[in-house]
Amino acid sequence: MTAGSMGSQTDPEGKVELWQLARKRGLSRRRFLQLLSAGGTAAVLASCTGLPLPTATRPSTLESTTEAPLFTKDPAPFNDLGGGNLEARLENMQGLITPSRFFFVRNNSVSLKVDAADWRLSVEGDAVANPLELSYDDILSLPSRTFISCLECAGNHRAMFDLVTGQPAKGTQWKTGAVSNGIWTGAAMREVLERAGITDKAVSVLLVGLDTGSPEEGFRRVMPVKKAMDPDTLLAYALNGETLPRDHGFPVRALAPGWVGAASIKWLGRIVVSSKQLWTRNNTTSYTLIGDAYPPEGEALGRPLTTQTVKSALALPWEAELEAGEHCIFGFAHSPNGPIAEVEWSADSGETWNSSTLEESQIQPEFEHLAEAPGSKAFRYSWTRFRFTWDAPPGEYTIMTRATDAAGNTQPDEIPFNEKGYLFNQPVPHPVRVAGS
Numbered sequence: 001m002t003a004g005s006m007g008s009q010t011d012p013e014g015k016v017e018l019w020q021l022a023r024k025r026g027l028s029r030r031r032f033l034q035l036l037s038a039g040g041t042a043a044v045l046a047s048c049t050g051l052p053l054p055t056a057t058r059p060s061t062l063e064s065t066t067e068a069p070l071f072t073k074d075p076a077p078f079n080d081l082g083g084g085n086l087e088a089r090l091e092n093m094q095g096l097i098t099p100s101r102f103f104f105v106r107n108n109s110v111s112l113k114v115d116a117a118d119w120r121l122s123v124e125g126d127a128v129a130n131p132l133e134l135s136y137d138d139i140l141s142l143p144s145r146t147f148i149s150c151l152e153c154a155g156n157h158r159a160m161f162d163l164v165t166g167q168p169a170k171g172t173q174w175k176t177g178a179v180s181n182g183i184w185t186g187a188a189m190r191e192v193l194e195r196a197g198i199t200d201k202a203v204s205v206l207l208v209g210l211d212t213g214s215p216e217e218g219f220r221r222v223m224p225v226k227k228a229m230d231p232d233t234l235l236a237y238a239l240n241g242e243t244l245p246r247d248h249g250f251p252v253r254a255l256a257p258g259w260v261g262a263a264s265i266k267w268l269g270r271i272v273v274s275s276k277q278l279w280t281r282n283n284t285t286s287y288t289l290i291g292d293a294y295p296p297e298g299e300a301l302g303r304p305l306t307t308q309t310v311k312s313a314l315a316l317p318w319e320a321e322l323e324a325g326e327h328c329i330f331g332f333a334h335s336p337n338g339p340i341a342e343v344e345w346s347a348d349s350g351e352t353w354n355s356s357t358l359e360e361s362q363i364q365p366e367f368e369h370l371a372e373a374p375g376s377k378a379f380r381y382s383w384t385r386f387r388f389t390w391d392a393p394p395g396e397y398t399i400m401t402r403a404t405d406a407a408g409n410t411q412p413d414e415i416p417f418n419e420k421g422y423l424f425n426q427p428v429p430h431p432v433r434v435a436g437s
């Protein structure tokens with residue numbers, strides 16, 4: 001049916017009546033047709049009665065965003081924390097690289113389904129001379145880069161504010177699995193910024209996702225022009241040598257290595273380059289350190305997050321159960337400030353510390369061909385595996401680990417509280433029960 005046919009008297013499906021009803025209630029013909037094609041009679045009636053529309057009938061250029069699930073991967077290997085948050089189990093991770101099926105997921109709305117053929121990335125704003133629209137093929141044809149990088153949510157270890165300090169922080173109660181380590185392939189974001197004629201007035205770069213239905217339509221994050229122009233900030237389209245999975249932002253996501261995960265916008269749709277400092281929800285009230293120790297900056301309620309912090313965690317179930325005797329215990333450590341220099345461990349709540357062994361690379365054979373030689377820049381943003389042998393006597397323990405990076409940053413004994421519980425990096429006391437022999 002077209003708009004022109006709606007005056008017709010012959011209408012077996014009763015759409016003329018429906019249109020008349022819709023018109024009486026003030027619906028435009030265009031909106032009527034949109035609703036009809038998206039959700040049928042029920043959608044039109046819902047709109048006519050003023051009920052909130054089911055999201056499936058929202059007008060959207062991406063028809064596909066309708067009815068999107070919270071995530072699409074099998075949740076079995078994860079701790080499903082609800083609301084589109086799949087926490088990785090570090091004990092699943094047998095090598096340096098996190099296979100995609102084990103890679104954590106953090107969705108503020110849903111896992112969008114985007115058709116690469118329809119997808120466009122716009123590059124706009126008052127600090128570009130030639131605004132651009134790029135297709136998927138345009139991005140794929142740019143010079144590509146591949147390197148290993150961990151990706152970590154700012155809220156990783158958040159549950160420790162409650163468990164360790166007794167002061168619970170708001171938000172998803174991640175323990176240690178809001179982090180994973182992948183091999184990323186993409187084009188440097190600066191390639192498109194340069195093609196768009198970024199000017200020397202540029203200050204802020206706003207990345208906008210195609211999300212719908214989230215508290216802020218289009219999940220977005222601002223980064224300074226310096227980070228956006230860093231050759232390691234990617235428009236990523238592959239993870240572990242395969243097309244970027246839907247849950248991780250297909251067709252193209254940003255990857256901002258070393259920065260809080262929220263800066264790595266998935267299902268990227270728009271880049272706005274501004275000559276002014278930009279403020280949005282995600283650098284004023286969210287993804288901002290808010291608390292006594294963090295005076296407000298600009299329009300933010302505290303200090304907007306940028307980089308992650310040095311951290312370590314054990315690849316053991318929480319809580320772990322072991323038989324008495326000798327065990328080789330593994331874990332992962334990472335820092336945004338360069339390689340990990342040392343990881344210590346303690347089985348007596350931090351009274352005494354022992355050193356652990358850092359693994360050189362330990363890439364699983366299926367990923368070896370994707371990564372460059374160990375020691376190359378390919379490993380600059382990777383996490384490091386460490387291991388130690390523990391001769392475990394029966395009893396109940398907490399094992400703590402403490403990482404130090406090459407720049408000398410160490411996990412601190414105490415950090416100030418912040419309301420949303422970001423960047424907890426005190427040593428984590430991992431509960432371990434050792435059965436008697």
Ligand SMILES: Nc1nc2c(c(=O)[nH]1)N[C@H]1C(S)=C(S)[C@@H](COP(=O)(O)O)O[C@H]1N2
Pocket residue numbers: 103104105106107108109151152153154208209210211218219247248249260261262263264265266267268
């Ligand atoms: N468009 C969009 N991008 C997003 C998010 C989102 O909800 N929507 N979540 C962000 C957050 S908070 C994190 S921690 C990472 C998680 O990436 P992953 O799900 O691929 O592990 O994606 C970021 N990018």
Ligand SMILES: [Mo]
Pocket residue numbers: 106152153154155261262
């Ligand atoms: Mo996050």
